[in-house]
Amino acid sequence: MGDSVTFFLKNDSILQRLNTNNIGFSDDFEFIPTDSNRILFKDLDVSLNVKNIISEGMQGIAFKIPQIERSVLFLVLLFCLFLFAIIARYQGPSFISTIKNVFSFGGREINIHKQQITSSQVWGKLFLVLQTTLFTSIILFVVMWDYGVSSFPSYIRLLILVGIFIGLSVGLALKLLIYKVTGNSLFEKDVNMWISRYLISLEIMGVIAFIPVLLFIFMPEFRSAIYIIFLILFVLSRLTIITSLLNIFVKYKIGLFYFIVYLCGVEIAPYMILVKVGNLF
Numbered sequence: 350m351g352d353s354v355t356f357f358l359k360n361d362s363i364l365q366r367l368n369t370n371n372i373g374f375s376d377d378f379e380f381i382p383t384d385s386n387r388i389l390f391k392d393l394d395v396s397l398n399v400k401n402i403i404s405e406g407m408q409g410i411a412f413k414i415p416q417i418e419r420s421v422l423f424l425v426l427l428f429c430l431f432l433f434a435i436i437a438r439y440q441g442p443s444f445i446s447t448i449k450n451v452f453s454f455g456g457r458e459i460n461i462h463k464q465q466i467t468s469s470q471v472w473g474k475l476f477l478v479l480q481t482t483l484f485t486s487i488i489l490f491v492v493m494w495d496y497g498v499s500s501f502p503s504y505i506r507l508l509i510l511v512g513i514f515i516g517l518s519v520g521l522a523l524k525l526l527i528y529k530v531t532g533n534s535l536f537e538k539d540v541n542m543w544i545s546r547y548l549i550s551l552e553i554m555g556v557i558a559f560i561p562v563l564l565f566i567f568m569p570e571f572r573s574a575i576y577i578i579f580l581i582l583f584v585l586s587r588l589t590i591i592t593s594l595l596n597i598f599v600k601y602k603i604g605l606f607y608f609i610v611y612l613c614g615v616e617i618a619p620y621m622i623l624v625k626v627g628n629l630f
Contacts, residue, residue, distance in 0.1 A: 414494060429480050558582060
């Protein structure tokens with residue numbers, strides 16, 4: 350019986366041991382030190398290496414308004430967008446024609462009153478006017494945040510927002526009521542046309558201001574530019590209303606002095622009172 354082991358050793362080549370001394374490493378390679386037994390790695394403070402590897406990123410701007418108020422404002426804007434989509438779906442053509450008429454003067458102005466207005470259109474116009482008032486309230490609330498509003502509890506801050514909205518709505522209703530009573534005693538037809546222009550201007554402002562208000566709340570880094578947009582919208586709306594009213598003064602040959610008195614007493618004084626009330630807080 351032959352020696353199979355010897356036969357096996359003779360016919361199979363023996364693997365050579367790998368010589369690690371001939372292996373070269375790049376300059377970026379770093380040895381990790383081991384303990385005295387050369388089995389386990391030593392405890393290393395890797396925080397310095399991790400800090401160099403992880404990028405610090407870009408420093409952002411923290412939200413001044415807490416999460417509760419931001420969530421409420423987002424839901425309010427989402428609700429406004431939903432209702433406006435419904436109004437645009439059923440009243441889009443009439444709304445576009447109204448926008449065209451509000452920037453026209455003369456004979457085309459009468460077309461606003463000759464159109465048949467349904468109850469759904471009345472509710473739609475009321476919503477658009479209140480939407481503009483709501484957006485104005487949100488802007489004032491955000492501006493007032495750095496002037497003491499942030500120090501109140503969360504529920505008080507929400508009550509302040511609701512109070513601003515109710516106050517502006519009541520003030521607008523009283524202002525329109527004064528216009529209506531004055532128009533009925535002097536020149537009813539022209540004043541009613543002017544009131545219609547006034548309300549339509551508010552509706553258009555609310556539609557245009559939706560995106561700027563959204564950016565004003567959730568992107569504070571663009572607030573400087575958004576302030577300019579708000580100022581332009583406000584000036585354009587005031588010019589439209591004042592120009593339409595000036596036509597009435599010219600038509601009935603009312604002196605320029607009375608027109609200036611009207612501007613100071615009705616258009617400028619309420620904003621000055623609003624600033625004075627804001628300074629109290």
